[in-house]
Amino acid sequence: MGFILFIFSACFAFFTGVIISDVNDFCVTRYRLKSKKIKKRVRFVQITDLHGKEFGPDNKRLVAAVDRLKPDFVIMSGDIMSGKNLGRTSESTVDTAESLIRKLSLKYPIYFAPGNHEQRVEWLPDLFSFTYKEMMERFAKAGATVLDNDEYIRRGDGICIKGLALHKDYYLKNRKGRLRLPFAYLDSAVGELDEKYFNILIAHTPEYIRDYAGWGADLTLSGHYHGGIMKLPFIGGVISPKYRLFPEYTFGMFNECGKKQIVSCGMGTHTLPVRVFNPGELVCVDLLPDRRTK
Numbered sequence: 001m002g003f004i005l006f007i008f009s010a011c012f013a014f015f016t017g018v019i020i021s022d023v024n025d026f027c028v029t030r031y032r033l034k035s036k037k038i039k040k041r042v043r044f045v046q047i048t049d050l051h052g053k054e055f056g057p058d059n060k061r062l063v064a065a066v067d068r069l070k071p072d073f074v075i076m077s078g079d080i081m082s083g084k085n086l087g088r089t090s091e092s093t094v095d096t097a098e099s100l101i102r103k104l105s106l107k108y109p110i111y112f113a114p115g116n117h118e119q120r121v122e123w124l125p126d127l128f129s130f131t132y133k134e135m136m137e138r139f140a141k142a143g144a145t146v147l148d149n150d151e152y153i154r155r156g157d158g159i160c161i162k163g164l165a166l167h168k169d170y171y172l173k174n175r176k177g178r179l180r181l182p183f184a185y186l187d188s189a190v191g192e193l194d195e196k197y198f199n200i201l202i203a204h205t206p207e208y209i210r211d212y213a214g215w216g217a218d219l220t221l222s223g224h225y226h227g228g229i230m231k232l233p234f235i236g237g238v239i240s241p242k243y244r245l246f247p248e249y250t251f252g253m254f255n256e257c258g259k260k261q262i263v264s265c266g267m268g269t270h271t272l273p274v275r276v277f278n279p280g281e282l283v284c285v286d287l288l289p290d291r292r293t294k
């Protein structure tokens with residue numbers, strides 16, 4: 001009995017330590033991609049699913065990590081605030097997000113697309129003391145370029161960035177199986193693709209990766225799954241936000257239809273403050289010219 005209690009206590013202490021460490025720390029994951037559409041080397045970082053988390057006072061540690069990477073721009077791919085009043089109020093997570101944007105925008109262009117938590121403010125307005133429009137205006141005033149379906153950025157370096165605000169029906173928890181977006185949904189949401197550019201699509205949920213690739217995005221940036229909450233060796237992420245076990249696309253880089261998709265593990269938590277063998281992740285991407293002739 002004593003031995004069983006000892007094993008149980010040791011496991012409890014171990015997992016508590018892992019969770020505390022993974023919730024409060026983050027790693028940097030680096031990717032290199034080559035494309036003929038890229039004229040000169042460009043580096044950007046992706047911050048996603050922060051959910052109002054602060055790494056050090058006023059996100060000092062996160063800002064310092066971004067500074068060390070010296071990116072040309074920063075992409076925020078949604079759920080930077082929390083649309084659920086759990087532990088902290090949603091308003092306070094908007095304050096944290098706004099403050100981070102203000103700090104980073106002093107040095108880098110920031111392109112921001114909403115996740116389902118930002119969109120909850122629009123979908124369920126009675127639950128919030130502020131509107132979606134007011135929140136996005138605050139982020140824009142703090143220095144972010146908000147890419148919310150209609151808006152897009154064509155940068156001088158040949159990169160076009162669009163941000164998808166997905167209709168709420170496509171986030172519903174009771175939808176099962178591999179899902180597809182309706183035909184031409186992306187054309188009507190974010191517009192048609194301009195092939196002359198290297199097209200980055202910020203699309204918060206990786207659920208529809210095949211559709212993003214089919215639309216033609218050279219690179220899609222997603223998050224949403226929080227790495228599957230727990231990462232298991234050889235298996236990957238354990239659970240999706242729709243409570244599906246061992247979903248596809250929980251983290252990493254994918255290659256669908258000859259296009260690339262990066263899914264970040266995100267940086268924060270909501271509802272349950274748990275991450276196991278799955279610290280927060282700051283993604284850093286180098287886009288390089290492909291000078292091969294074929």
Ligand SMILES: [Fe+2]
Pocket residue numbers: 049079115116117204223224225
């Ligand atoms: Fe999300």
